[in-house]
Amino acid sequence: MGVRPHVVIVGAGFGGLAVARGLDKLPVDVTLIDRQNYTTFQPLLYQVATAGLNDADVAHPVRGLFHRQHNLHVRKGEVVGVDWDRQVVRLADDREVAYDHLVLAMGAVATWFGVPGADEHGHPLYTLSDAVTLRNHIIERFEAADASPDLVDEGELNFVVVGGGPTGVETAGAMAELFARVFRQDYPTIPVSRARVVLVEARDALLAPFSKASQQAALDTLRSRQVEVRLNAAVDDVTADHVRFADGETLSTKTVIWAAGVTANPLARALDLATTRSGRIEVGRDLLVSGHQNVWAIGDVAAAPARKGDAALPQLAPVAMQAGAHVARQIGRLLEAKPTQPFHFRDKGTMATIGRRSAVAELPPRIHLKGTIAWFAWLGLHLLYLAGLRNRLSVLLNWFWAYVTWDRGPRIILHLDAEPKD
Numbered sequence: 104m105g106v107r108p109h110v111v112i113v114g115a116g117f118g119g120l121a122v123a124r125g126l127d128k129l130p131v132d133v134t135l136i137d138r139q140n141y142t143t144f145q146p147l148l149y150q151v152a153t154a155g156l157n158d159a160d161v162a163h164p165v166r167g168l169f170h171r172q173h174n175l176h177v178r179k180g181e182v183v184g185v186d187w188d189r190q191v192v193r194l195a196d197d198r199e200v201a202y203d204h205l206v207l208a209m210g211a212v213a214t215w216f217g218v219p220g221a222d223e224h225g226h227p228l229y230t231l232s233d234a235v236t237l238r239n240h241i242i243e244r245f246e247a248a249d250a251s252p253d254l255v256d257e258g259e260l261n262f263v264v265v266g267g268g269p270t271g272v273e274t275a276g277a278m279a280e281l282f283a284r285v286f287r288q289d290y291p292t293i294p295v296s297r298a299r300v301v302l303v304e305a306r307d308a309l310l311a312p313f314s315k316a317s318q319q320a321a322l323d324t325l326r327s328r329q330v331e332v333r334l335n336a337a338v339d340d341v342t343a344d345h346v347r348f349a350d351g352e353t354l355s356t357k358t359v360i361w362a363a364g365v366t367a368n369p370l371a372r373a374l375d376l377a378t379t380r381s382g383r384i385e386v387g388r389d390l391l392v393s394g395h396q397n398v399w400a401i402g403d404v405a406a407a408p409a410r411k412g413d414a415a416l417p418q419l420a421p422v423a424m425q426a427g428a429h430v431a432r433q434i435g436r437l438l439e440a441k442p443t444q445p446f447h448f449r450d451k452g453t454m455a456t457i458g459r460r461s462a463v464a465e466l467p468p469r470i471h472l473k474g475t476i477a478w479f480a481w482l483g484l485h486l487l488y489l490a491g492l493r494n495r496l497s498v499l500l501n502w503f504w505a506y507v508t509w510d511r512g513p514r515i516i517l518h519l520d521a522e523p524k525d
């Protein structure tokens with residue numbers, strides 16, 4: 104790698120990719136490490152889980168993104184530790200990678216809030232394999248009900264979504280649409296109208312960060328599409344065949360989709376760095392990790408300070424992307440012996456889709472959109488940020504096809520757990 108400083112980036116998600124791209128023109132060598140050979144566009148995972156998109160539409164091989172960036176090497180590997188004194192990153196295969204600058208961008212994982220059984224029986228929606236596993240599971244429930252219609256009475260077609268944030272709202276809305284429009288025709292012999300989608304939220308409103316008007320719009324739309332929304336309701340216990348709510352009521356179900364929140368990647372704590380109570384790495388305003396001069400943390404794994412107050416910036420893609428670009432600039436400044444600058448997040452707004460021709464969008468300073476116009480804004484923005492032209496075209500075609508025909512894409516059960524051949 105010569106004598107140029109070596110920047111190692113852990114994680115090729117929104118944040119890691121932004122750092123890598125920002126280092127393109129700098130006199131550094133870059134190694135981008137990810138445990139997967141692809142990057143995942145998490146905001147569209149729920150569409151994979153509900154048979155709206157193919158799995159490969161929302162993932163892109165990392166190497167394919169950097170053909171023209173000659174100072175960057177992609178490495179597939181799982182980081183398991185860092186030796187801070189020797190400045191080396193340790194991988195699961197016992198190999199080591201030395202760094203001059205280290206950027207930690209390994210994202211978050213689902214959090215179960217200590218609810219008994221949630222970890223074992225709940226379905227998280229954080230990775231591509233989570234989405235495919237969930238899609239398999241949902242279709243399997245309908246296949247089982249088709250083979251034994253009595254199972255419907257036992258709750259085979261009851262689907263519980265825990266968490267009324269954007270992921271929960273989007274998933275519940277998409278499932279209701281899939282059942283009403285597609286499964287009704289796929290499974291003509293079972294009473295698909297008896298399939299229940301129950302969205303459970305512990306607070307008194309859906310979409311917590313949104314305005315009251317947007318929250319109400321989401322609630323009204325979901326209810327009009329036959330989603331049972333339970334506000335001020337918490338799940339206390341999850342088993343293989345039911346959930347129990349905090350008020351003691353139980354509901355038979357074999358499907359609990361856990362969209363209740365995320366926590367920082369546990370590697371953050373394992374690295375012995377200062378972390379917040381939620382496990383996010385403490386960083387200064389310039390995004391340097393507390394107590395380090397050449398270690399940075401960005402995105403979901405970091406607690407980047409907001410401009411006002413003590414709160415950290417939210418775990419959202421734009422925060423990770425802007426932080427990644429900022430860190431690349433700061434590394435450039437340090438190479439020129441200039442001081443680092445504070446990170447200022449520019450909030451360009453938030454959106455959530457509820458289903459066909461229905462979304463809410465809130466853009467600064469006070470533009471609130473809902474319905475069809477917000478839905479088109481949501482579609483356009485997600486297409487723009489999706490990695491790779493081929494993926495964008497494929498997603499566009501899928502959406503266009505679904506819009507025109509009301510049909511859905513890959514309703515296939517795909518189990519990839521066979522033993523690999525030597």
Ligand SMILES: Cc1cc2nc3c(=O)[nH]c(=O)nc-3n(C[C@H](O)[C@H](O)[C@H](O)COP(=O)(O)OP(=O)(O)OC[C@H]3O[C@@H](n4cnc5c(N)ncnc54)[C@H](O)[C@@H]3O)c2cc1C
Nearest residue numbers: 114116117118138145146182209210402403418419420423
């Ligand atoms: C279902 C879902 C929907 C979402 N919808 C939205 C949305 O609509 N809008 C929005 O703004 N945000 C959304 N988010 C949040 C957004 O996806 C995250 O804020 C964003 O991905 C954070 O970027 P990141 O770079 O920190 O982490 P990630 O994008 O998660 O990337 C982390 C990378 O690190 C890799 N990694 C992890 N551990 C290791 C290790 N030990 N060694 C090597 N590699 C490792 C992972 O494989 C991954 O590629 C959503 C999240 C989810 C889960």
